Amino acid sequence: MKSYPIQINERHPDVVFLPYTFPEVRQLQHISFGASVAACKVETDYLSDSIITIGANVAKQIHLPFAADIHVFIQEDTIMLGPLIGIFTAGFTESALRPIGERSLFFANLLTATAANKAYMFVFGSHHIHWDEGTVTGYFYNNERWVQHEVPLPHVVYDRLPNRKTENHRAIARVKTRLQREYLIPWFNPGFFNKWDIYQLLQREEEALPYLPETERFTSFGQIELLLAKYGHVYVKPMNGSLGNSIYQIRYAFEENVYYCRFRDENGNKLRKYQALEYLVNHLLRHHELDKFIVQQGISLYRLNGQPVDFRVHTNKNRSGIWQLTAIAAKVAGQGSMTTHINNGGDVLTLEELFPDPQQRDEVQTKITDAVLLLSGCIDRQVDGCIGEIGFDIGLDKNGKVWLFEANSKPGRSIFEHPKLQESDRLTKELFLEYALHLTEKSLFSPEELFQ
Structure with missing residues (x-):
């Protein structure tokens, strides 16, 4: 698998030209994008070693919205362009400038975070799907503005529903079920975690028990x-x-x-x-x-200037579907608050700010990293569906013992407002894309591993 720049050509509207470096051109007879497939004539472009040129008629048939850099997969006689990633949410408005209301900026940042990962990404809701045509009217963010394009059903769906109430809505649940069962589309981060359910599931994992408060x-x-x-x-x-x-x-x-x-x-x-x-x-x-x-x-937490401290830690799956730590931040409770939430007056600090001593900082980071990677694997084994990211609320008691307070499948991102956590913010967004690419490959070449 490799990525290529794509051009759309009017002069040869029914032909796909592949660079001369491309292997086995003669056997190729189809091209696909998301759930769309079209027959096409495939020829070699002897003047190009990298660009794929797609005829305008072919591009229209597969609903390719615009030219871009994209990954290319080959399966039997088909050229497959991808990934096409749909970000599923709710709360759309009539505004052209802010089509997803107050969350429009978050989604704009997500869609433009890592162009180098070479994917088509769009935001959509249940009412944007055209089941009879097998297409979606998706919101893309191009050139600093929102635009809509008709695209095929995606290779993979990233669930960013805003709350549990929306998630439990019957129409939303039907869409999720239909896309997964009828179209075999991987759906990652499929639901909000319930604290009691997660606690019970983790009790099945012996390695997780030392981290669980009663x-x-x-x-x-x-x-x-x-x-x-x-x-x-x-x-x-x-x-x-x-x-x-x-x-x-x-x-x-x-x-x-x-x-x-x-x-x-x-x-x-x-x-x-x-x-x-x-x-x-x-x-x-x-x-x-x-x-x-x-x-x-109750846990007697580590304190800074008399105020309790806990930690927000993010883990994400990478290109190979393996968990890695992507962000860690300390949260200090506000005056008079028993929680460290920012909306309760809490402050966010980096580990360097909390632990000036490098040895103490390294010890704490190692403990927390080991804990969240182990817990990520435990939750992944116990919870149905494709989980690509987890946000943990972790405690460190006065004796240095690590405790799990909560695991979130749709973690908030307020810690990334800290200027020294910008790199972590970028990394979490990159890995979301990498995991989507991983799921795309799995769905194309070994779907039995995803849909058992």
């Missing part, structure tokens, strides 16, 4: 009392929460015989004192469905 599904006040007696403080949080919302830290003060609870509401970070645990739960969590909450062991 976690139980909420059943009773007595359950919280037992965990408080064991650990001094606990976290009560929703299985499907995000951004630190609806997390409650409960601590029992033995000397005072009272319970303290830290949480955040629309007015900021709060600390409340209660004489009884039952009153605390009934008062603060009365509007929540407690059967959808978990209770988790």
Whole structure:
């Protein structure tokens, strides 16, 4: 497999010209792009050693939207151009400048991050698919503006649905199922993780057990009392929460015989004192469905200037489908906050900023790297579908032990606003493309490995 510049030619509209360096031209009779295939005449261009020229009629038949550099695969008598990557999301608007609303800039940056990876990439939603024609009206970002092109169904779909509510919508679920089952299109990062599900799945992996804080599904006040007696403080949080919302830290003060609870509401970070645990739960969590909450062991975290610190770590699969660490950042809790989320007043630091001593920094980085690569493999084995990236919330306790707090299949990217994490930001986007290329090859040459 190699990449080539593609040109579209009007003079020979029904012919595909391949460079003279191309092997076995005589056996080739078809060309494909995504799910489109067309018969064509293939000839050698003896004046070119690198450019592929596609006749305008052929380009139109396979819905090739414009000339670009692209990878070329050969299978039997077919020239296959790819990858064609569809980024699936929701929340489209009528605006030509911001067709995906506030997330338009994120998608524009993603589509233009690594032109050197040579792929056609577009954003689409369920209403952009034309099932009868086998095509999609996709949003491309070219020359700093959004343009729409009719393209075939893609080789691979990258799931960037914005939230669980959208993901669970019946029409969205039908599209995902149909593209995967009927068209055998690999769909990566197929769903949001549920904290309780991930915890249960990881308990099947013996290597993962040392990283898991004791976690139980909420059943009773007595359950919280037992965990408080064991650990001094606990976290009560929703299985499907995000951004630190609806997390409650409960601590029992033995000397005072009272319970303290830290949480955040629309007015900021709060600390409340209660004489009884039952009153605390009934008062603060009365509007929540407690059967959808978990209770988790509290960890005495490493602190900076008295404030707890945890780590956001990203892993991505590379061109070979192997996990690698792509980003690691420390998050320091804001004053009065029990979480390190930036929207709760937290700060992002690099490891160099947190640990000026190189030896301490290297030890921490090695521990965390080993942990997240192991956990990535464990989750990959236990969760159905193609997982290409994971964002971990990792804790380091006062004794230097690593703990897993949470794994996210669609991690936020707020840490990359730190100027010294720009290289990590670029790397995560490059590897998203590399993994898409890996899945494209698998779907073309060994689909049985993806669809067992």
